[in-house]
Amino acid sequence: MVEVGLTRINVLDGVAAHCVAMLDRSLLLTDLYELSMLEAYDANGMAETAVFELFFRKLPPGRGFLMAAGLEQAVQFLEAMRFTPDELDWLRKSSLCSAAFCEKLTTLRFTGDVDAMPEGTVFFPNEPILRVTAPLPQAQLVETRLINLLHFQTVIASKAAHMVLAAPGKQLVDFGLRRAHGAEAGLLAARAAYLAGFAGTATLLANRDFGIPVVGTMAHSFVQAHDDEATAFERFASARPKALTLLIDTYDTERGASIVATLAPRLAARGITVSAVRLDSGDLAAHARAVRAILDAAGLRAIRIFASGGLDEWSLLSLCRSGAPIDGFGVGTSLTTASDAPALDCAYKLQEYAGRPRRKLSEGKATWPGRKQVYRRFTDDGTIAGDIVALLDEVADGVPLLLPAMREGKRADHLPDLAAARVHAASSLAQLPGALRRLEPADVPVEISRGIRRLAAAMDRTATQDQGS
Amino acid sequence: MVEVGLTRINVLDGVAAHCVAMLDRSLLLTDLYELSMLEAYDANGMAETAVFELFFRKLPPGRGFLMAAGLEQAVQFLEAMRFTPDELDWLRKSSLCSAAFCEKLTTLRFTGDVDAMPEGTVFFPNEPILRVTAPLPQAQLVETRLINLLHFQTVIASKAAHMVLAAPGKQLVDFGLRRAHGAEAGLLAARAAYLAGFAGTATLLANRDFGIPVVGTMAHSFVQAHDDEATAFERFASARPKALTLLIDTYDTERGASIVATLAPRLAARGITVSAVRLDSGDLAAHARAVRAILDAAGLRAIRIFASGGLDEWSLLSLCRSGAPIDGFGVGTSLTTASDAPALDCAYKLQEYAGRPRRKLSEGKATWPGRKQVYRRFTDDGTIAGDIVALLDEVADGVPLLLPAMREGKRADHLPDLAAARVHAASSLAQLPGALRRLEPADVPVEISRGIRRLAAAMDRTATQDQGS
Numbered sequence: 048m049v050e051v052g053l054t055r056i057n058v059l060d061g062v063a064a065h066c067v068a069m070l071d072r073s074l075l076l077t078d079l080y081e082l083s084m085l086e087a088y089d090a091n092g093m094a095e096t097a098v099f100e101l102f103f104r105k106l107p108p109g110r111g112f113l114m115a116a117g118l119e120q121a122v123q124f125l126e127a128m129r130f131t132p133d134e135l136d137w138l139r140k141s142s143l144c145s146a147a148f149c150e151k152l153t154t155l156r157f158t159g160d161v162d163a164m165p166e167g168t169v170f171f172p173n174e175p176i177l178r179v180t181a182p183l184p185q186a187q188l189v190e191t192r193l194i195n196l197l198h199f200q201t202v203i204a205s206k207a208a209h210m211v212l213a214a215p216g217k218q219l220v221d222f223g224l225r226r227a228h229g230a231e232a233g234l235l236a237a238r239a240a241y242l243a244g245f246a247g248t249a250t251l252l253a254n255r256d257f258g259i260p261v262v263g264t265m266a267h268s269f270v271q272a273h274d275d276e277a278t279a280f281e282r283f284a285s286a287r288p289k290a291l292t293l294l295i296d297t298y299d300t301e302r303g304a305s306i307v308a309t310l311a312p313r314l315a316a317r318g319i320t321v322s323a324v325r326l327d328s329g330d331l332a333a334h335a336r337a338v339r340a341i342l343d344a345a346g347l348r349a350i351r352i353f354a355s356g357g358l359d360e361w362s363l364l365s366l367c368r369s370g371a372p373i374d375g376f377g378v379g380t381s382l383t384t385a386s387d388a389p390a391l392d393c394a395y396k397l398q399e400y401a402g403r404p405r406r407k408l409s410e411g412k413a414t415w416p417g418r419k420q421v422y423r424r425f426t427d428d429g430t431i432a433g434d435i436v437a438l439l440d441e442v443a444d445g446v447p448l449l450l451p452a453m454r455e456g457k458r459a460d461h462l463p464d465l466a467a468a469r470v471h472a473a474s475s476l477a478q479l480p481g482a483l484r485r486l487e488p489a490d491v492p493v494e495i496s497r498g499i500r501r502l503a504a505a506m507d508r509t510a511t512q513d514q515g516s
Numbered sequence: 517m518v519e520v521g522l523t524r525i526n527v528l529d530g531v532a533a534h535c536v537a538m539l540d541r542s543l544l545l546t547d548l549y550e551l552s553m554l555e556a557y558d559a560n561g562m563a564e565t566a567v568f569e570l571f572f573r574k575l576p577p578g579r580g581f582l583m584a585a586g587l588e589q590a591v592q593f594l595e596a597m598r599f600t601p602d603e604l605d606w607l608r609k610s611s612l613c614s615a616a617f618c619e620k621l622t623t624l625r626f627t628g629d630v631d632a633m634p635e636g637t638v639f640f641p642n643e644p645i646l647r648v649t650a651p652l653p654q655a656q657l658v659e660t661r662l663i664n665l666l667h668f669q670t671v672i673a674s675k676a677a678h679m680v681l682a683a684p685g686k687q688l689v690d691f692g693l694r695r696a697h698g699a700e701a702g703l704l705a706a707r708a709a710y711l712a713g714f715a716g717t718a719t720l721l722a723n724r725d726f727g728i729p730v731v732g733t734m735a736h737s738f739v740q741a742h743d744d745e746a747t748a749f750e751r752f753a754s755a756r757p758k759a760l761t762l763l764i765d766t767y768d769t770e771r772g773a774s775i776v777a778t779l780a781p782r783l784a785a786r787g788i789t790v791s792a793v794r795l796d797s798g799d800l801a802a803h804a805r806a807v808r809a810i811l812d813a814a815g816l817r818a819i820r821i822f823a824s825g826g827l828d829e830w831s832l833l834s835l836c837r838s839g840a841p842i843d844g845f846g847v848g849t850s851l852t853t854a855s856d857a858p859a860l861d862c863a864y865k866l867q868e869y870a871g872r873p874r875r876k877l878s879e880g881k882a883t884w885p886g887r888k889q890v891y892r893r894f895t896d897d898g899t900i901a902g903d904i905v906a907l908l909d910e911v912a913d914g915v916p917l918l919l920p921a922m923r924e925g926k927r928a929d930h931l932p933d934l935a936a937a938r939v940h941a942a943s944s945l946a947q948l949p950g951a952l953r954r955l956e957p958a959d960v961p962v963e964i965s966r967g968i969r970r971l972a973a974a975m976d977r978t979a980t981q982d983q984g985s
Contacts, residue, residue: 070698070699071699071700071703073699073721075720075721075724076693076699076702076703076719076720076721077693077719077720077721078691078693078694078718078719078720078732079718079719079720079723079730079731079732080718080732080733080734080735081735082720082732083732083733083734083752083755083756084734084735084737084738084752086755086756087734087738087751087752087754087755087756088738088741089755090751090754090755091751091755093741097737097741099737137724141723141724143720143730183741187735187737187738190694190735190737191693191694192699194694194695195693195694195695195696195698195699195702196698198694198695199696199697199698222547224545224546224547224660224664225547225659225660225663225664225667226663226664226667226859227664227668227697228668228696228697228698228700228701228705228853228858229539229664229665229668229697229698229699229700229701229704230539230540230542230545230661230664230698230700231540231697231698231699231700231701232697232698232700232701233545233664234540234545235698236697249547249548249549250545250546250547250548251544251545251546251547251548251551251612252542252544252545252546254548254610254612255544255606255610261548261612262548263547263548263549263551263552264549264552265549265552265553265556266549266550266553266656266659267865267866267876267878268553268566268568268656268659268865268866269553269556269557269656271866271869271874271875271876272557272562272566272652272866272869272874274872282556282559282560283552283553283556285556285559286552286555286556286558286559286560287552287555287556296878296879297876297877297878298876298877298878299877300879327878328878328879328880328881329878329879329880380859384697384858384859385858386858386859389697389853389854389855389858390695390849390850390853390855396736396737397736397737397740397741400740400741405740405741406740407736407740407766408766408767408768409736409765409766409767409796409797409798410765410769410797410798411797411798412797
């Protein structure tokens with residue numbers, strides 16, 4: 048990993064460990080229908096154990112796999128889950144549910160179990176990545192926010208992982224807060240990208256809340272606010288001399304590079320090192336070559352080149368393959384909005400209630416019934432050979448991927464922190480076969496077990512008989 | 517507007533008026549480079565007046581216009597802008613800036629002016645929708661979060677407005693919280709969609725915080741949790757009898773409709789009215805026709821049909837044109853992620869500093885210099901004839917679109933609330949010429965004034981001379 052010396056890279060382990068990002072914890076962050084169903088369950092005494100599973104139906108074009116992310120935030124949400132007195136007060140006044148039912152909501156907590164793929168695990172369509180086992184009302188109410196938390200970070204981690212594979216050995220930095228969909232999206236996108244192998248983020252709050260290395264350069268407005276570029280560079284260098292990166296494309300990239308070539312020795316005499324220059328427009332490969340030549344001719348081989356501006360995994364791949372002398376990349380919009388596939392088809396579906404498997408048959412959206420586990424088999428050299436989705440009580444070869452995340456409403460002891468999840472993500476990516484690492488990937492090796500198929504067929508026969516009766 | 521009787525439509529004016537959605541207000545929700553530049557501005561005493569403008573560079577395919585949204589949240593952010601003692605404490609410990617500079621940040625507030633298009637205004641590329649006039653450090657620091665707030669809601673309002681035009685007279689409801697990019701995105705998407713003409717949202721918190729009508733049906737899991745569909749419907753109806761909507765596609769849509777046809781008279785005898793049924797899968801037009809026939813044959817003409825499931829403006833247009841008997845639509849993912857164009861190319865650029873116009877010349881990203889206003893001309897029947905972007909001191913025909921939103925750091929008196937903005941949005945849409953209302957729109961009638969072109973040319977000549985010297 049080449050470390051481009053952008054202004055300050057900083058990890059505040061001690062501080063970050065004490066700061067948990069305060070995401071919105073309101074239980075009103077849900078769909079009205081969850082509450083409606085809870086009231087109806089309550090009226091009919093339906094509180095037996097339900098099993099819901101969250102899975103993704105298919106891969107978007109250009110993705111060979113997905114990467115699980117967001118479990119930490121999901122567990123925090125479930126652990127803290129309750130209606131506050133203010134929220135209950137509002138619900139009572141709103142007449143959205145009866146006063147008697149509101150009263151029962153005061154003691155609502157999550158007391159169930161969660162099994163999930165650890166964050167950073169690579170997975171494929173139709174594999175449950177999370178299973179909730181809890182009294183029906185609890186497992187139902189959390190649907191909206193669980194999907195909201197797990198879908199988004201999984202979308203971003205998956206996108207980021209493909210970028211990491213497209214630009215091996217390059218320093219990738221999240222520049223995307225401004226185009227992210229709101230504050231929480233910006234913050235969690237920084238987290239998901241770091242999890243997937245990004246080196247850092249430009250977002251200050253992601254440093255404070257998650258301990259993610261924070262990186263910064265300068266904006267065009269800084270250069271524009273000065274009457275000439277050389278003065279702008281010199282002033283910035285004097286005020287922020289550490290790990291100095293100068294943005295050289297405000298007027299003309301090569302002229303910007305020449306100014307740096309003249310300025311760098313003068314700054315060096317004052318003990319200030321120009322660490323990198325940033326390009327942000329035009330043909331980045333061509334500019335990088337020209338800038339490299341200008342800097343090298345001035346004996347400034349140590350100054351790194353950092354590029355940004357509308358990049359995605361395809362342009363990263365193309366720039367890296369072309370051998371353009373670029374050491375690191377800032378990726379914004381395409382990362383934090385996952386612009387080619389900002390949403391994936393995922394679902395959180397009831398698979399079992401009161402000891403009986405359940406199945407939805409809606410056209411094009413039928414689900415596999417029953418409590419399931421995913422087993423992964425490997426070749427001798429540790430590459431993923433294939434997965435099998437099986438019933439929990441079936442015998443299957445391979446390593447089980449869904450591990451305990453919560454028991455009786457409490458976080459499991461061994462849940463990995465972000466640093467551990469990032470290591471797991473890297474080793475998970477290293478296990479991918481070549482055919483799935485490409486941006487035009489092969490088909491995915493997922494098998495549905497014989498037990499699940501038998502169960503589904505048996506349920507369909509029963510359903511047909513029920514209809515007939 | 518057909519009002520489908522989904523479970524509870526509810527506006528809590530009194531309550532909502534007292535609840536301001538608490539979005540994340542942290543000033544650390546910014547890029548490190550903003551802080552770096554502030555420190556360098558401070559070191560060089562650069563605190564004269566800067567003018568930044570926010571504009572969108574181009575329309576994505578399938579959009580004839582954009583709709584301005586998010587100003588209310590932007591103004592709230594600027595009014596409340598300050599580093600908290602905790603944040604300053606963290607900054608000091610982080611060594612991300614010098615102790616002396618941290619000290620100066622304690623008194624940082626926004627004291628500038630903001631002029632902006634009122635929310636709900638229809639606009640076109642290269643038109644500034646917001647102008648900030650403030651001391652340079654203030655105007656710089658707010659860049660990241662201002663774009664983050666205004667870009668997202670504008671993206672969603674624009675998408676929603678095209679859906680509103682595609683489905684005239686139909687009740688459109690936001691169902692998209694689960695796939696939105698986090699909590700804030702879900703909440704603000706509900707707001708932006710309502711602003712643009714949606715009738716309501718499924719998100720409870722959007723009702724509490726913004727007074728947006730909240731709407732709900734039932735989920736497949738409710739039906740699945742019962743041993744048969746008829747029991748599920750009957751129990752739900754008994755527990756939640758008001759504005760009752762039954763989801764009929766869990767197993768087989770037409771069979772679901774027949775169950776409703778049998779059940780509705782029995783419920784009616786108990787004083788419970790089935791208001792609507794919801795379809796969520798398969799060929800919605802075909803199912804709607806079949807379901808309509810089943811209900812009509814049973815004399816249940818008053819039961820409305822509501823449809824959902826992967827809808828976007830194109831499928832809405834097609835369903836409405838086909839004359840499918842659908843009265844309302846729930847739109848989720850494509851709305852709250854603006855899935856075909858989740859990000860637009862927008863920028864917040866320095867146009868003037870210390871009384872001098874400024875221009876960025878980066879390849880493909882050059883900006884028009886100077887403080888600007890947008891003037892809109894209308895035909896005799898009130899249709900938009902064309903816009904002209906002009907310098908503030910130029911004389912131009914038409915109605916100025918940028919209006920005072922803040923003066924000296926305080927909110928302008930007349931800033932419209934959400935209800936007023938929604939009325940403005942509707943009249944703004946009504947002013948669109950037919951050619952711009954289509955999903956395959958005509959070119960946009962925006963002119964750049966002679967004054968701006970002259971100024972840009974003069975600046976480019978000077979820049980060339982500077983380079984030569």
